[in-house]
Amino acid sequence: MSTLGHDKSTTWLIARRIVQPIVQLIMRLALLVALFCGARVAHADDFIPARVLIQGDEKGQATAVVKLGDAGYPITFVNDYPAFSISLYKFNNTLTAADVPLVRVALDDLVSSGAIIAGDFDIPVSIERGQGQTGSIWVSCLGLTDFEGQYGVTTTGAPFAADAAHGRDVKIALIDSGLVPNAPTSEYFALTYGYVCLGGFSTFGATPRDIGNGIDENNNNAPDEAVGHGTYIAGLISRVAPGARHLHMKVLDDEGGCFLSDVTVALQQCIYESVHVVNLSLIPLQPTNILANEIKAVRDNGAILVASAGNTGDSINRYLGSEVDLVQVGASDANDAVWAQSATGTWVDVFAPGTTVVDAVGLPVPGQSLLGPIGFDAVTQSPCYAGASGTSFAAAWVTGVAACYRAANPEWPNTLVPAPQITTNFVSQLLASSVSPPGSQIKRLDAAAFVSTLTPVPHCPPDLVRNPSFPYQYQVDAQDLAALLSAWGVGLGHPLQINRADINGDGSINAGDLSILLGAWGTNPPPCP
Numbered sequence: 338m339s340t341l342g343h344d345k346s347t348t349w350l351i352a353r354r355i356v357q358p359i360v361q362l363i364m365r366l367a368l369l370v371a372l373f374c375g376a377r378v379a380h381a382d383d384f385i386p387a388r389v390l391i392q393g394d395e396k397g398q399a400t401a402v403v404k405l406g407d408a409g410y411p412i413t414f415v416n417d418y419p420a421f422s423i424s425l426y427k428f429n430n431t432l433t434a435a436d437v438p439l440v441r442v443a444l445d446d447l448v449s450s451g452a453i454i455a456g457d458f459d460i461p462v463s464i465e466r467g468q469g470q471t472g473s474i475w476v477s478c479l480g481l482t483d484f485e486g487q488y489g490v491t492t493t494g495a496p497f498a499a500d501a502a503h504g505r506d507v508k509i510a511l512i513d514s515g516l517v518p519n520a521p522t523s524e525y526f527a528l529t530y531g532y533v534c535l536g537g538f539s540t541f542g543a544t545p546r547d548i549g550n551g552i553d554e555n556n557n558n559a560p561d562e563a564v565g566h567g568t569y570i571a572g573l574i575s576r577v578a579p580g581a582r583h584l585h586m587k588v589l590d591d592e593g594g595c596f597l598s599d600v601t602v603a604l605q606q607c608i609y610e611s612v613h614v615v616n617l618s619l620i621p622l623q624p625t626n627i628l629a630n631e632i633k634a635v636r637d638n639g640a641i642l643v644a645s646a647g648n649t650g651d652s653i654n655r656y657l658g659s660e661v662d663l664v665q666v667g668a669s670d671a672n673d674a675v676w677a678q679s680a681t682g683t684w685v686d687v688f689a690p691g692t693t694v695v696d697a698v699g700l701p702v703p704g705q706s707l708l709g710p711i712g713f714d715a716v717t718q719s720p721c722y723a724g725a726s727g728t729s730f731a732a733a734w735v736t737g738v739a740a741c742y743r744a745a746n747p748e749w750p751n752t753l754v755p756a757p758q759i760t761t762n763f764v765s766q767l768l769a770s771s772v773s774p775p776g777s778q779i780k781r782l783d784a785a786a787f788v789s790t791l792t793p794v795p796h797c798p799p800d801l802v803r804n805p806s807f808p809y810q811y812q813v814d815a816q817d818l819a820a821l822l823s824a825w826g827v828g829l830g831h832p833l834q835i836n837r838a839d840i841n842g843d844g845s846i847n848a849g850d851l852s853i854l855l856g857a858w859g860t861n862p863p864p865c866p
Contacts, residue, residue, distance in 0.1 A: 385432050386458035388415065388537075389440070390597055390627050392423045393453035400452040401444075402426070408443050410436065416537045416598070420605045421631045425459065425537045425598045457627040459537070462600055464563055464593040464619050464645075464729050475565070476701055478714045478721035483701075484572075487708045488671040489690035493734055494785025495577045502741030502788040503796055504578025506835045509740055510612040510640075511574075512603045513567035513619070515545035515587035519713040521720040522571035522583070531585040532606050537598030539606055545587035555592045563593030565711035569725060570618050570733045572710035577737025577784055580744060580796065584612060589619065597627060604631045608638050611832035613743040616736040617644040617663075618729035620655045629658030636662040639749070639756035639833040641739040641763050645728035652682035660684045664739070664764060668692055668731040669781050671705045673774035679728055686764060687771055689782040691731030693724040700724075709733075738784050739763060745791035747835030756833070766790075799840045799854040813857045821846065821854055 389412060391401045405412055412426035432440065437458075444456035490496065508528075515531070516523040523544060531544040547568060549561030571583050586606060588599040600619070607615050615635060621628075632642055646667045647655060656663055665684060668676040668691025675681060676692045694705040701708065701724035709730065711723045742763050743749070750756040770787040771780035793803035800811035801820040824838035824846045840850040 384461060384622065385434065385437065386428070386460065387431070388425060388427045388459035388596075388598065389444070390423055390425055390455075390457055390459055390601065391444075391447075391453055392421065392455040392627065392630060394422060397447075397453040398424055401447050401456065404447055404452070405440065405443055408439070410440050410443070416602075418601050418605045418631075420608050421601065421634055422454070423601060423627075423631070425601075454630065455627050457597065457625050459596045459598045460625065461622040462588075462595050462597055462619050463622065464566055464589065464648075464727070475562075475711070476695070476699060476724045478717070478719075479701070479708060479724070480719060480722065483703075484576075484708045484710070484722045486703060487690075487706055488704055489573070489707050489734065490576060492671070492673075492690055493577070493782055495734070495737070498577050498738065498741055498784040498788045499579050501793055502578070502745050502791050503580040503794040504737065504740035504744045505580030505794050505796065506747065506837060507578065507581040507613045507740040507743045508584055508610070509574060509578075509581050509614045509616060509736060510584045510586055510603070510607045510610065511567055511570060511616050512586045512588055512600060512607075513570055513616070514563055514565075514589040514591075514593070515547040515567050515585050516571065517547050517565050517568045517712040520565075520568045520572075521710050521713070522568055522575060526571060526575045526579070526581070527583045527585060531587065532603065533587045534599045534603040534606070535588065535590075535595070537596070537602055539586075539602045544585050547587070547591070549591040553592075554590070555594070561591045563589055564591050565723070566593060566618070566729065568711055569709035569723070569730065570616060570736075572722075573730060573733035574616065574737040574740070577734060578740035578744070580794070581614075581737075581740040584610060593619075595619070597621065597625065600628065601631060604628075604635055607635050607640060611638070612640050613833055614736055614739045615640050615642045616732060617642065618727075618732050620645060620647040620649075624653060624655050624657050626657040628656060629662075632656070632659045633662045636760050637757045639759055639831065641743070641760050643732050643736045643739055645732040646680040646682075646685045648678045648727050648729075649680045650678045651680060653680070654682060654684045662760065664735060664760070664767070666728060666732040666735050666782075667779070668726070668728045669779065670694075673772070673777060673779075673781050675777075675779055676726065676728075678726070679731075686780075687735060687767055687782050688779045689731040689734040691728055692726045695724065734782055734784065735767070738767070738782065738787050741784070741788050741791065741794070742766070744794045744835070745788070747837065750831050750833060756831070795837070798837065799850075799857050801837045801854075812861050813854060813859060817854060821850060 411429040415425040417424040447453045533540045549564040553560035586603040588595040643664045646665045667685045667688040668679040669688040670692040694702045708722045795803040802816040821838045840853045
């Protein structure tokens with residue numbers, strides 16, 4: 338990944354007519370050198386883009402097409418994303434390494450002149466760090482007891498959060514690799530439909546599957562290294578917020594890579610789907626601001642976006658301009674120390690468990706390892722859990738807490754807490770409840786402390802109001818009847834509001850819901866998953 342972002346053109350307040358062109362030429366040459374060297378330092382393959390994303394109105398888009406064409410780089414429209422005023426184009430001719438910085442300069446000039454809002458190559462996005470290494474350790478097949486005993490569960494206080502705040506009725510978008518067939522997370526927590534977002538287009542349908550092809554496409558001697566990534570993320574989220582449901586959006590291939598356009602189309606679907614929380618356990622190859630307005634639009638729609646900080650070991654933010662709108666998570670170990678390969682910096686909001694220590698034979702060390710589900714063992718007929726390290730997995734814990742937060746505040750967004758304010762409130766409470774280990778400057782997630790101040794969330798319908806006196810179970814009583822009657826005939830004011838009084842899910846609070854509630858009156862059945 339590149340460790341350099343491209344600089345914007347400088348506006349000179351005092352410049353003479355003769356000197357100014359010379360100064361601009363020097364600046365351009367310096368920019369070309371910086372970009373070219375930056376690409377070589379960070380990514381040995383010298384990625385040559387085939388497509389470009391341009392954000393702006395119709396006039397700006399047309400100007401960009403003409404400008405690039407006049408510069409010798411004609412482009413052809415491929416697809417647009419109306420929620421963000423972004424269009425995807427392909428270059429008519431194959432670029433060379435020398436062309437890349439020249440096109441970058443042309444895009445920067447378009448932005449500086451105000452013709453477009455942003456423009457960037459359709460660069461790779463990945464779970465990987467530099468030179469094709471994931472920073473992950475996969476060991477299978479461990480069992481559920483190992484999963485429950487991992488330090489991430491105990492350190493964060495996940496069991497308390499799962500019971501008290503639960504995450505019920507919250508929809509989480511996982512922009513990731515999809516699900517491994519028959520994995521425990523696909524059976525219990527995934528919605529029955531999802532999206533495949535590849536090539537800058539989306540396909541709606543059944544929950545996308547994550548199946549490897551046995552080929553090492555990125556030539557790092559580790560074929561299918563990303564298979565199970567989304568399943569792992571889903572498993573950790575569900576340990577914190579078991580009541581939330583997952584909308585899987587497959588953007589990553591079996592090697593863990595995709596492009597900005599794939600993430601763009603997935604984020605657009607997040608708006609259309611009115612998701613409450615978004616998990617982005619992936620980062621761009623280079624710093625880019627092309628996603629800044631997209632991320633803000635999803636946040637302004639009422640969703641909390643959580644992203645991995647990256648397994649880069651540096652302090653460079655890849656999501657430029659999204660510091661306020663995106664909750665970025667670094668990885669910490671069992672001793673509350675920062676993982677050596679975790680990205681750091683003031684833009685990292687919080688740290689969470691994300692490392693695994695292995696013994697001499699390569700097995701995860703109990704109490705010092707992170708575990709998550711990656712599939713199902715057909716031989717033992719039991720779920721498989723693996724050890725791994727990465728900020729991808731650290732982000733999952735925070736995503737689970739975000740789901741708990743939304744479940745405990747079902748009436749949002751409203752006039753008191755408008756949609757964009759939800760993320761602001763969440764981050765404020767996240768930082769206030771986080772642990773500051775002795776001698777450390779980081780803030781580490783404490784899920785139990787976070788949810789301890791939230792309104793208890795009932796686990797299962799038709800329980801509408803959680804009674805704290807009945808942990809791990811619900812009871813249908815007068816509190817639930819009162820809640821149902823107070824919501825009678827009242828519709829939702831916003832797609833992201835949650836009304837648990839609509840027990841039968843027909844979109845209205847009526848006699849059908851009352852009948853279900855009265856039929857369960859006084860019951861105290863086992864908890865829902």
